[in-house]
Amino acid sequence: MNKIKAFSTRNRKEILRDPLSYIFCLAFPLVMLIIMSVLNASIPKQANMTVFRIDNLSSGIAVFGQTFVMLFTSLTVSKDRSGSFLVRMYATPMKSSDFTIGYITPMIIISFFQNVIIYIASFIISIITDVDLNIGGMILSLIILMPSAIMFICFGLLFGTLFNEKSAPGLCSIIISLSGFLGCIFFDADSTGGAMLKVCKSLPFYYCTKSARACVKLDFSAGAFIIPIVIVIASAAVLGCLSSFVFKSKMKADLS
Amino acid sequence: MNAIETKNLTKKYKNKTAVDSINLTVGEGELFSLLGVNGAGKTTTIRMLSGLSTPTDGEAFINGKSCKTKIDEIKNIIGISPQDTAVADNLTVRENLDFMASIYYADKETINEKIEKITSIFNLSEVEDQKAKTLSGGWKRKLSIAMALISEPKVLFLDEPTLGLDVLARRELWRAIEALKGKMTIILTTHYMEEAEHLSDRIAIMISGKIKACGTVADLEELSGKKGLEEAFVAIAERGMSENE
Numbered sequence: 203m204n205k206i207k208a209f210s211t212r213n214r215k216e217i218l219r220d221p222l223s224y225i226f227c228l229a230f231p232l233v234m235l236i237i238m239s240v241l242n243a244s245i246p247k248q249a250n251m252t253v254f255r256i257d258n259l260s261s262g263i264a265v266f267g268q269t270f271v272m273l274f275t276s277l278t279v280s281k282d283r284s285g286s287f288l289v290r291m292y293a294t295p296m297k298s299s300d301f302t303i304g305y306i307t308p309m310i311i312i313s314f315f316q317n318v319i320i321y322i323a324s325f326i327i328s329i330i331t332d333v334d335l336n337i338g339g340m341i342l343s344l345i346i347l348m349p350s351a352i353m354f355i356c357f358g359l360l361f362g363t364l365f366n367e368k369s370a371p372g373l374c375s376i377i378i379s380l381s382g383f384l385g386c387i388f389f390d391a392d393s394t395g396g397a398m399l400k401v402c403k404s405l406p407f408y409y410c411t412k413s414a415r416a417c418v419k420l421d422f423s424a425g426a427f428i429i430p431i432v433i434v435i436a437s438a439a440v441l442g443c444l445s446s447f448v449f450k451s452k453m454k455a456d457l458s
Numbered sequence: 459m460n461a462i463e464t465k466n467l468t469k470k471y472k473n474k475t476a477v478d479s480i481n482l483t484v485g486e487g488e489l490f491s492l493l494g495v496n497g498a499g500k501t502t503t504i505r506m507l508s509g510l511s512t513p514t515d516g517e518a519f520i521n522g523k524s525c526k527t528k529i530d531e532i533k534n535i536i537g538i539s540p541q542d543t544a545v546a547d548n549l550t551v552r553e554n555l556d557f558m559a560s561i562y563y564a565d566k567e568t569i570n571e572k573i574e575k576i577t578s579i580f581n582l583s584e585v586e587d588q589k590a591k592t593l594s595g596g597w598k599r600k601l602s603i604a605m606a607l608i609s610e611p612k613v614l615f616l617d618e619p620t621l622g623l624d625v626l627a628r629r630e631l632w633r634a635i636e637a638l639k640g641k642m643t644i645i646l647t648t649h650y651m652e653e654a655e656h657l658s659d660r661i662a663i664m665i666s667g668k669i670k671a672c673g674t675v676a677d678l679e680e681l682s683g684k685k686g687l688e689e690a691f692v693a694i695a696e697r698g699m700s701e702n703e
């Protein structure tokens with residue numbers, strides 16, 4: 203237990219002391235939140251396009267923010283692997299699960315506070331734009347967003363374990379773009395329908411935003427909330443297991 | 459019981475034998491140096507002894523425990539300072555030590571005690587609150603070594619500890635290492651003959667993965683018929699290399 207705590211504290215400090223993490227994990231999502239809100243103001247009502255309205259946008263940006271936590275997870279892991287830091291840690295009594303839990307937990311906490319900040323900003327925007335946002339729904343949605351955070355963080359762990367610090371961010375940026383569009387953060391697949399919607403529905407990202415959005419609106423129907431959140435939890439579980447397994451095998455290979 | 463014992467310890471990479479069937483015994487509390495030219499297999503030997511690399515053949519024992527089957531127990535009693543400095547960059551010196559200590563100890567008081575102790579041995583107090591990435595190479599190295607020592611290991615591996623240190627820093631580190639002598643078993647690799655001569659109880663000379671000679675400085679002088687460790691090393695190394703050709 204003390205090993206995991208020590209290692210997560212170290213990882214948390216490494217990330218929170220890197221100014222780049224604030225630019226990507228906070229400033230960028232907040233800027234997007236503002237730009238999209240301004241954009242939304244210029245969309246005519248008749249267009250009936252609501253993805254950029256703050257009650258939809260807030261949870262979309264929250265998920266978007268999580269993708270950058272994924273990026274920083276992958277960077278931390280790949281950097282540790284490329285230098286001799288992780289090798290040195292291998293010679294301590296730390297086990298593979300201590301490493302994976304130690305990488306994942308601080309990122310979950312960082313992602314939680316990131317979402318809190320994004321939601322506070324969203325709330326301010328909702329007041330300015332005079333859109334009703336349910337505070338209870340938002341608070342609940344912060345918890346509902348956690349499986350999605352775990353999924354993205356495990357993607358980061360997976361890429362950081364498999365690739366070096368040059369290729370891992372590249373792969374993460376693919377996931378970032380995929381989730382931005384196919385996760386319906388910056389694009390409304392539900393009203394577009396057709397093949398595009400099918401593609402969205404075949405990837406987990408769509409369900410991350412969908413479940414969080416439904417939660418903000420206190421819509422707990424099966425189609426809007428329950429099925430999507432179950433899919434997200436399942437994806438998080440799969441990626442959690444996969445990334446831990448891959449880390450463990452890589453560690454074994456490193457020590458061969 | 460010997461602190462370290464190897465039996466035909468061998469490491470082969472695809473088409474290269476990095477360590478070739480070495481037999482070593484190092485007594486408890488001894489400071490044992492591994493000398494050898496670049497690529498001789500010193501780091502590979504240390505990696506196998508500290509569980510960072512699995513031997514292709516042969517066996518190694520630390521305090522009587524097999525590196526094959528008891529590596530989890532061994533990890534509690536060893537410390538390693540890798541050839542490349544390995545510290546957490548964004549953490550301060552103190553936080554790095556705290557981090558390492560927290561892996562071995564749960565009790566805050568014990569942890570602080572260990573930090574104070576190691577900080578004074580390595581004179582780290584003046585850089586205590588400095589982030590590791592802003593340290594000079596020498597200070598980073600000292601921190602890296604201090605981190606290996608914080609758990610007060612029974613066996614300590616120092617892979618080229620004084621690489622890149624200036625003369626004064628090297629002398630200072632020698633003093634720190636000398637202070638540890640007898641308290642733990644130390645395996646040291648170095649390219650500096652005067653360092654090996656100054657610090658070690660016994661020295662092994664490795665050439666192309668094999669131990670060509672092993673003993674005190676006097677033993678090596680006698681074996682080579684040369685005066686001084688440097689001359690003895692050159693003679694043994696050259697003879698060893700020509701044998702391999």
Ligand SMILES: Nc1ncnc2c1ncn2[C@@H]1O[C@H](COP(=O)(O)OP(=O)(O)OP(=O)(O)O)[C@@H](O)[C@H]1O
Nearest residue numbers: 471472474476494495496497498499500501502503
């Ligand atoms: N992972 C590896 N894969 C293939 N060959 C390796 C690997 N690690 C080491 N070797 C080879 O094994 C040999 C011994 O390397 P090692 O690092 O043990 O030497 P060394 O004595 O520590 O040298 P130096 O003084 O330069 O540090 C070298 O020829 C090296 O190229």
Ligand SMILES: [Mg+2]
Nearest residue numbers: 500501502541
């Ligand atoms: Mg070496």
